[in-house]
Amino acid sequence: MSLAPAWLRERRMLPDRWRDEHTRTLIAEDRAGESIGAGAMWTSRVHPDRYSVDLVVAPGHRRAGIATALLAALADLQPAPKPFIWGAAENDPAHEFVATLDARTIQRSPLNTFHTSRAVRLRPHDDVAPAAAVSRVALEQAWADMYEWTHADWHPMGPDARGALVEDLWDEIDPHLSSIAISATGAIDAVLLVFIDGGRPVVAGETVSRDTTAGTRLLEGSVRRTFDQLAERWVAETLLDAHETDPHFAPLFEALGPVTRWHRIVEFRP
Template sequence: MQFRELRQEDLSTSEWMRQVELRPDRWRDDHTRSAVAVEGLEVVAAGMIWTSRVHGDRYWIDLVVDPSRRREGIGTALFAHLSGLRKDDLAFMTRGYVDEERLAFADALGATTVQVVPPALIDVVGRFALRPYDAVVPGREVPWSRLLEANAATYEWIHASWSPVAEGFAEALNEGLEDDLDLDATSVAVDASGRIRAVAMAYNDVEPPVITAETVVRDEPEGRGWSRHVSGGPSMCSPVGASPRSNSTATSAIRISCRSGPGSIPAAAGSGSSRYLRTSSRTGASRPE
């Protein structure tokens, strides 16, 4: 078995390669590497690694093996090859649902769980009734630049204790946000002075949509109250180990979860409210001499 760089033309050769989002080798810079495993003239596996521009302390990894060739050690061999392509000696991270094969593969490589996000559902039949407070306005009524600032500030303090952000992270975090948000469904709590106190972001880039709700700063006076104002319920970014909240009578619902930056797999994707999103970390394989 041999390895080579993943090329643009490889992306259209096999249906199974479309199970993950792949890009050609060095699509952004030397920290974004892609490769394929080849036997004869046949590509049997493909994968890519890329650094997080938001955090800067990890490589994300994604790979896929031809279903007819799985459990032959091909994925493990490709992981070792990709590990050797890292420009910096940073750990790998991946995420997915607890019942997905990708996490079973990560566990087999020795990955450890660093975060679990429980699912929850919120009834949205009376969506506009979630704004009973004068301080809460639709996202469309807030200047876009201020909404971006609030999003970055919220993300920074939420991750400060366990996954600090990199310098200049805001640009990468907010990239493409305008295309992802439903600005009419997004709710913003603004106090009398005009300061944004809390935001409930409604993302429509997945099905079902995702809502995240939290205060803009950690030590916000009456922070829990502000979160309730914008979301219609408790703070939506649930800590590890929290019990999921659901409404079994809802005829229309939005999954609530925490997002973890551009390219993340949101906890709302897929069906079934019992699915937990898990993020795992694994140090790289030994570099070749």
């Protein structure tokens, strides 16, 4: 049984310095020694340029400057000054707090669940095949290439991040549900992976290059195949890990959605 108060149990607050000096956790207490707030910051091995941050304050102590104090204390612990990055549903009241810090929106992603039955709205493509049809090395390379360019403009990868990105990939995906588009030369032009390490499948991908010819059409065929495969396994709903700036995936949202709920990611300095 957890000894944490109810308001803290749903948050993943790891012990202070659980990995290194870039992973810090602080607890705010009242005069009686009771926990009334918590804050954590950490860097990603894939995206080391910013600190991810999470803050939570007990319901009876909100709007009293506790979150601001926790954030300032975390900033003081940074070995090197870096911006913070944080995200939540657009209707999350915490966006009002980060707005006071001049937070800048850097990305939005759909939060809706998508019905696999909507695959019939998309066209199949002859160049699309199961991801299991290619080698592990080839798929990892395609995934890393895709991930790098789709994040370059708003959350760039670190110089040595590719290994960390694909380190646990094969434990997280189903290569038979996942899809790729293969060119006449055998190159992978698009990759769409199905992550099955959570409660509900998550579909993510894009073209391997930003300037892939007929990229939206290749993504359309890839999504069609993957959604069909999910439906055959009686999976009625899935999530998308995609961005409104994805040039070939975003145009498909309307056919699959429409998107009515968004996750907004912001950057700010304390």
